[in-house]
Amino acid sequence: MLKKRIIPCLDIRDGRTVKGIHFENIQDAGDPVELAERYMSEGADELIFLDITATVEKRKTLIQLVSQIASVVQIPFTVGGGIQQTDDVRSLIDAGADKISINSAAFLKPKLISDIAAIFGSQCVVVAIDTFFNGEDWYVCLNGGRTPTDVKAEEWAKMASSSGAGEILLTSMNKDGTKSGFALDITSRIADVVSVPVIASGGAGNPEHFFEVFTKTKATGALAASVFHFGELTIPLLKQYLSDQKISIRL
Numbered sequence: 403m404l405k406k407r408i409i410p411c412l413d414i415r416d417g418r419t420v421k422g423i424h425f426e427n428i429q430d431a432g433d434p435v436e437l438a439e440r441y442m443s444e445g446a447d448e449l450i451f452l453d454i455t456a457t458v459e460k461r462k463t464l465i466q467l468v469s470q471i472a473s474v475v476q477i478p479f480t481v482g483g484g485i486q487q488t489d490d491v492r493s494l495i496d497a498g499a500d501k502i503s504i505n506s507a508a509f510l511k512p513k514l515i516s517d518i519a520a521i522f523g524s525q526c527v528v529v530a531i532d533t534f535f536n537g538e539d540w541y542v543c544l545n546g547g548r549t550p551t552d553v554k555a556e557e558w559a560k561m562a563s564s565s566g567a568g569e570i571l572l573t574s575m576n577k578d579g580t581k582s583g584f585a586l587d588i589t590s591r592i593a594d595v596v597s598v599p600v601i602a603s604g605g606a607g608n609p610e611h612f613f614e615v616f617t618k619t620k621a622t623g624a625l626a627a628s629v630f631h632f633g634e635l636t637i638p639l640l641k642q643y644l645s646d647q648k649i650s651i652r653l
Contacts, residue, residue: 405650406616407447407623408637409601410630412437414453414483417467421579421628431631438471441630444637447652449475450571450625452503452530453483465497472498480528480571491518491526503571505530506544509551509558512565519566528601529567531555533588534575540588547575556591563596570596571625574604579628581607584615593620601625608635609643616649 412419412434419431431437438449451471453464468481481494482503491502502522508515508529518527532543533555540555559570572592574585584602593600599622602615606626615624629635644651 404599404622405447405652406644407601408445408612408640408651409448409450409623409625410437410441410446410637411450411452411603411625411627412471413627414451414464414467417464419631421631431628434467435470435474437631439474441637442475442477445641445652446477446637448478448480448623450480450503451482451499453481465493468494468499469497482528482530487514488517488521491522495522495526501526501528501569503528503530505532506549508562508567509542509544509553512561515562515565515567519568524566524568524598527567528569528571529559529562530571530573531559531562531592532573532575533585535585535588540574540585540591543575547578555588556595559592559596563598567598569599569601571601571603572621573625577605578603580605581629583607583611584619584621584624586614586618589615589621590619599623606635609640612640612644613647613649616644 419434421431478500480501480503481499485504486507494502532547533540534543542551542553542555542558577585582605584605589602601623602621603625606629612624615621641651
């Protein structure tokens with residue numbers, strides 16, 4: 403059985419780690435290199451870096467900052483934001499990324515997924531899906547949550563997986579920053595219909611939320627940001643709790 407993964411996320415804007423609620427009301431959360439070092443020492447299984455305004459601002463990811471973070475971590479390191487072509491991927495891997503995350507660009511040009519997978523391998527490709535519940539079902543949203551679509555998240559996840567994605571990073575916009583628990587329904591549905599690992603994101607607030615997402619869905623990873631950044635929850639205590647609850651986890 404695959405061990406479950408605890409994954410801190412660094413949402414980056416203007417070179418700083420930030421965090422908001424529902425992708426809005428952004429506040430500063432600290433220096434990304436210092437946070438990366440802390441999470442490395444605390445036993446994080448992986449680290450994700452998302453340059454949250456790169457796509458909207460039509461620019462590349464902050465390569466120098468990626469390189470600085472890569473120099474202080476020895477765990478799988480995923481980087482996303484502003485990736486439009488395979489050359490962007492090569493630049494990020496050269497800077498120290500192990501995997502890349504693509505969101506809006508993958509949705510608008512699904513061939514990008516297969517192109518990246520063909521060159522770097524599917525294990526390198528994480529397709530991030532920002533999804534929102536409109537009262538009837540869960541739909542895909544683009545451009546950092548700014549642009550809703552009429553495509554259901556479940557259908558896009560299946561297409562992304564079949565196109566060569568090695569992993570799905572699923573973020574519930576409704577849950578983002580609320581600390582009210584992960585969106586178990588859509589996480590479960592997507593983890594059931596794709597053959598690749600799914601990371602649940604959005605809504606982590608306490609250890610029980612991680613236990614729920616690992617026992618009520620097939621998600622193999624759970625991502626959190628603010629609860630880790632602001633010290634409301636520490637990775638060692640969270641992992642010990644999950645281990646005590648018989649969740650397969652690396653201590």
